[in-house]
Amino acid sequence: MKLNIREFSSKSAGFRAELESLLAWDSVSDANVQQSVTDIVTQVRARGDEALVEFTNRFDRRDVKHAKELEISREQMAQAKSRVSEALVSSLEAAAKRVRDYHEHQVQNSWQYQEADGTVLGQKVTPLDRVGVYVPGGKAAYPSSVLMNVMPAKVAGVGEIIMVVPTPDGFVNDIVLTAAYIAGVDRVFTVGGAQAIAALAYGTQSVPKVDKIVGPGNIYVATAKRMVFGAVGIDMIAGPSEILVVCDGKTNPDWIAMDLFSQAEHDEDAQSILISPNMDYIQQVKQAMERLIETQSRKDIIKVSLENRGAFIHVLDMEEAIEIANLVAAEHLELSVDEPEKWAQKIRHAGAIFMGRHTPEALGDYCAGPNHVLPTSGTARFSSPLGVYDFQKRSSLINCSPEGASNLAKIASPLARGESLEAHAMSAEYRILKD
Structure with missing residues (x-):
């Protein structure tokens, strides 16, 4: 089956604008x-x-x-x-x-510590x-x-x-x-x-x-x-599922083709992108996809997804590939490369990072262990995977000793009066120890 998937080059003058257009997703309801x-x-x-x-x-x-x-x-x-x-x-x-x-x-x-004057500060996790x-x-x-x-x-x-x-x-x-x-x-x-x-x-x-x-x-x-x-x-307002594969051109093209399919088959709005510094390899993956798509029961969904939101991006080298990966801030990022741990250290924005040629995103979806509920649509710039921390809340603990309250009140009182909050100031001042 012929696939009309967009191909970009980082060297083209309008590349950044093209990339932003490709990634754009409006999740606002009508x-x-x-x-x-x-x-x-x-x-x-x-x-x-x-x-x-x-x-x-x-x-x-x-x-x-x-x-x-x-x-x-x-x-x-x-x-x-x-x-x-x-x-x-x-x-x-x-x-x-x-x-x-x-x-x-x-x-x-939960944790806490005691200061020299006896004041105890901490955090209670519930x-x-x-x-x-x-x-x-x-x-x-x-x-x-x-x-x-x-x-x-x-x-x-x-x-x-x-x-x-x-x-x-x-x-x-x-x-x-x-x-x-x-x-x-x-x-x-x-x-x-x-x-x-x-x-x-x-x-x-x-x-x-x-x-x-x-x-x-x-x-x-x-x-x-x-x-x-x-x-x-x-938890979050999630957009369509997405995968970004960075490959140096040494992984079996059939493997990468299927990794891209694994997201495209979710629905027509899913996004699958391959970045590589090897143009010949990109063509090999495209040929593998056109051959293998006929084996897929959801091939019609895959085709629409790839042609609407998929892309092949040719870059100068691996350094530039990582730079673009950080711009994309993908939900799923596969580093199908030599020395994946080295390159992972340079990734600042990704929901989950799958390192090496033998770590397809599909394993993370089901049973690897890390959560598959991940930030989408570039929100990995400021969001994290679902985790235990999403189901715990934290309360601050403050227990002042008489000496500690007196010391703190001498700091708080001028600040409160500077904000014209007299009751705050007097509440603190009542705790100042008399000589």
Whole structure:
């Protein structure tokens, strides 16, 4: 199959503008989506279960009579697990263990220290009480998303995890429920869309209010998450999935072709980019892609994705390749090169860095251990992967001794009076020890 993928050269006069155009992604909802989500969130907040049932029946084509029918028990999750093949259950359990083991290294602990005058300062780390996890539903379901969102919350010590997953036409995905059971989800509700986000954010008679909502979803889910932020915390507003491969021209072209396909097959808006200083190699990869795409069941999606948002970028050398990689700040960055550790040290912006020729991004999606919930659309410049730290909060600790309070008050009082806050100043001054 012929693929019309854009080819850029870093030497061309308009390269930076072309690159910015290629990377541009507007995730802002249009007016119709905004209005629909506003109506749904308002109704669920005001009417609770009644609105939740109404929207579930309308959007998921179901015939639910009472909100109690929306919940799936732990026993039902266990039954779903019994219907899944032993091989798949084994893989889910192995992946869950690897994800848990990795995230245990991220746990933050409380700390404190004592100053010479007896004052104690520190930080208390506490897990969130309750978290909501949104999981896309139907036949295009992602059990790996369950593990990646739930396991760090479990490691953090979150008190209760509520999962919501839509079941269009009543289709319940046994693999997703199996993943939820293995990961230790406490309660599951078969609701989706903006109505599920509203239920988690504000609570209904059946769905408990949570402290934070995590997990991917469509534009209605993303818009709802943005709308309820402040009432609850959220993980991020994610854009389409993306991969940037930097290759020195020594990796099997078929391998790189398939790595690029692995993101393109997600959806038509996904982005796959190859950067290399070897122009002949770029052509070899393109030829491999045109040959191998015929073997892919999602070839039509892959083709649209590659032709709309994919690119080959020819650069002068590896130094320039790394410079451009930092400009892109990709969600997934593969360094398929000699000495990948050396080049990784020069990367400042990337969601996850896959080092070496034998480390495809696909392994990170499922079972390597690090989280696959990553910043997209250049937000790796200031954001990080989902982790245990997203499910813990920190409180400052201050315990002044009499001498310490007196010493601090002598500093605070002039500052407070300088801001014309007399009560602040006097509150501090009361603690000054008399000679």
